[in-house]
Amino acid sequence: MKTITGTELIALGYKPGKWFAEALAHINENNLSEDEMSIYLEQFRLPEPLPLHAEPTEFIINIRAEHESEVDNVEKVINTMNTLMKTPTLVAGAIMPDACPTGPEGHIPVGGVVVAKNAIHPGFHSADICCSVMLTDFGKANPKTVLDTAQAITHFGYGGRPRGEQMPMSDELMDAFRKNFFLNDEKLISTARSHMGTQGDGNHFLFIGISKNTGNTMLVTHHGSRAPGAVLYDKGMKVANRFRIELSPDTLKENAWIPFETEEGQKYWEALQLIRAWTKENHESIHNAVLQKLNIEKQDRYWNEHNFVFRDGDLFYHAKGATPLDDKFLPDITGPRLIPLNMAEPVLIVQGTTNGRNLGFAPHGAGRNYSRTFHKKSLAHKTVDEIFAEETQGLDIRFFSNEIDISELPSAYKSAKNVRTQIEEYGLCEVLDEVMPYGCIMAGDVQKSAPWRNKKKYRVRK
Structure with missing residues (x-):
């Protein structure tokens, strides 16, 4: 039976990775048929990339500008949250009265709370x-x-x-x-x-x-x-x-x-x-x-x-x-x-x-x-x-x-x-x-x- 190489796996749409060596050894040692190989390899197939949400997930705004000096800060906080809340894992969010931006738009602000499903965001x-x-x-x-x-x-x-x-x-x-x-x-x-x-x-x-x-x-x-x-x-x-x-x-x-x-x-x-x-x-x-x-x-x-x-x-x-x-x-x-x-x-x-x-x-x-x-x-x-x-x-x-x-x-x-x-x-x-x-x-x-x-x-x- 023909020896399967990484070239065949790439041709099947799999991205090269550390798992290639182990998978190839398993396929060749067990002389898997084409159908058996297809079933075995399915565990390594990456899911379709998750797109950003088309619209920001809804978040609660607990802040308002009390003074002219605060207007720009509040606007930036809301804008960064609007971008941030398009992240695919997020299901809820809130901003607090002490909120302020910490970096480019889309980064979580200080005073921000966001809820992710089954995900930890360092x-x-x-x-x-x-x-x-x-x-x-x-x-x-x-x-x-x-x-x-x-x-x-x-x-x-x-x-x-x-x-x-x-x-x-x-x-x-x-x-x-x-x-x-x-x-x-x-x-x-x-x-x-x-x-x-x-x-x-x-x-x-x-x-x-x-x-x-x-x-x-x-x-x-x-x-x-x-x-x-x-x-x-x-x-x-x-x-x-x-x-x-x-x-x-x-x-x-x-x-x-x-x-x-x-x-x-x-x-x-x-x-x-x-x-x-x-x-x-x-x-x-x-x-x-x-x-x-x-x-x-x-x-x-x-x-x-x-x-x-x-x-x-x-x-x-x-x-x-x-x-x-x-x-x-x-x-x-x-x-x-x-x-x-x-x-x-x-x-x-x-x-x-x-x-x-x-x-x-x-x-x-x-x-x-x-x-x-x-x-x-x-x-x-x-x-x-x-x-x-x-x-x-x-x-x-x-x-x-x-x-x-x-x-x-x-x-x-x-x-x-x-x-x-x-x-x-x-x-x-x-x-x-x-x-x-x-x-x-x-x-x-x-x-x-x-x-x-x-x-x-x-x-x-x-």
């Missing part, structure tokens, strides 16, 4: 997987003492902690990483160990405030999964793009997905849960170290992600900066949820559930109307010290790098008042308490004094 959770907030109630502790202690313990900026200052990563979690296809990487695990107890840069913070209801001092941290999450995102996007090329080449690369029913989908979902566990442990390591240093027992603690993928049966809710309210999304969560606004505004403690407008989510913060660069240019007529003094009066605001970052000061964000008004107007959630600001720590302008900004000076210092 681009929809982005590199900052499981960006989240945790609150610990310190009782009647002095807020300045807590802030001073926390400053000596936490770590902001690029990279991880130096050797000798690292916080331990649990053995259980390291073992779980090693058993996962996406996370079984010793370099990644080493990075996860060094990044434990770190908060990164950008809009991440350590906030101290006083409960409006109880008068207790509260510590709130905001950060995500740091470099381990970024590495997982990069791996996930590469896998998703391979599926995109086969399943839906018309889909934007950033909107590619991993089918959940595939082996890759199952392993990626598992990896997301492990990165979530790492991030929670990261928050806890900082909070517990401050409690231990002050010899204080915590009164209460709760946390939630606002940048993650949540599952309900065969539906995957992708929240790009949106606070999950419905308990079905967070089976291990007890207590209310947290919505920080800006360093001069209270952190909102909220509760809620799924209703006709929110898909089970609320805003995650205040969002931005303008880019960081545009905001800095708009304040060029003032000195950094003048801006800082005006916007942080009465607050204890500290920057870990000792370089003020004006793109993180209150004026860089949308009006917190407007966001709160729209939360109430659209019935998104209920505010239970407010953590009134005392002070906070952020990374600061880590670019300003970065070694690569002055290579000559850096070389001399080395």
Whole structure:
């Protein structure tokens, strides 16, 4: 009988792949007839490419321009959602009052929630997987003492902690990483160990405030999964793009997905849960170290992600900066949820559930109307010290790098008042308490004094 080669398979309409060698060996070793070969090969036939939806899948708009400065932002958010919602997997969506675009049209905006059927879209959770907030109630502790202690313990900026200052990563979690296809990487695990107890840069913070209801001092941290999450995102996007090329080449690369029913989908979902566990442990390591240093027992603690993928049966809710309210999304969560606004505004403690407008989510913060660069240019007529003094009066605001970052000061964000008004107007959630600001720590302008900004000076210092 004639030996079948790859040329015959290509002639039958099959795209060359790793499976060719195994299939050819099976066909030739078993001397399959033409009909038998046709039946056997059908399992390898790719489905017809999925086209984009002709019209955007319907989504809910929970945002409106309160001021002329917000008009352009709202228009861009709606336009990007109109393009995004043509992605074949999407069945529902919503945008929150803090929404703002994050890239070219068609990319999911911050403040966006989209629901995909049997699909995980890495681009929809982005590199900052499981960006989240945790609150610990310190009782009647002095807020300045807590802030001073926390400053000596936490770590902001690029990279991880130096050797000798690292916080331990649990053995259980390291073992779980090693058993996962996406996370079984010793370099990644080493990075996860060094990044434990770190908060990164950008809009991440350590906030101290006083409960409006109880008068207790509260510590709130905001950060995500740091470099381990970024590495997982990069791996996930590469896998998703391979599926995109086969399943839906018309889909934007950033909107590619991993089918959940595939082996890759199952392993990626598992990896997301492990990165979530790492991030929670990261928050806890900082909070517990401050409690231990002050010899204080915590009164209460709760946390939630606002940048993650949540599952309900065969539906995957992708929240790009949106606070999950419905308990079905967070089976291990007890207590209310947290919505920080800006360093001069209270952190909102909220509760809620799924209703006709929110898909089970609320805003995650205040969002931005303008880019960081545009905001800095708009304040060029003032000195950094003048801006800082005006916007942080009465607050204890500290920057870990000792370089003020004006793109993180209150004026860089949308009006917190407007966001709160729209939360109430659209019935998104209920505010239970407010953590009134005392002070906070952020990374600061880590670019300003970065070694690569002055290579000559850096070389001399080395």
